[in-house]
Amino acid sequence: MSALPTRSFSSHMRQASTAASSTGQSPALLARVNEKKAELENLRELRELSAAVASQMEALEQKLSTLSDGTEAIALVMGNWHNVLRAINMASGTPSLFPS
Secondary structure, three states: HHHHHHHHHHHHHHHHHHHHHHHHHOHHHHHHHHHHHHHHHHHHHHHHHHHHHHHHHHHHHHHHHHHHHHHHHHHHHHHHHHHHHHHHHHHHHOOOOOOO
């Protein structure tokens, strides 16, 4: 009966020493794996941040398009003011302040 615990203990010791030697042989490999895990996490975060920036750029593009359309409308109105003022002057019978 005492042989059974000895075998399981020695078997356990062999497994532990095998695991220790496999991990102990390559601490550089473990460090590399940890570096890659950190790099992967950083890449995931970068992807999320890039998506947020892209979304903000799309919103900015829409706002700039609206601003551009508004600027064109203002330019058209300002361009017509000369004609409006000339029509007012002609209707009032005063000499034109804005000759053509």
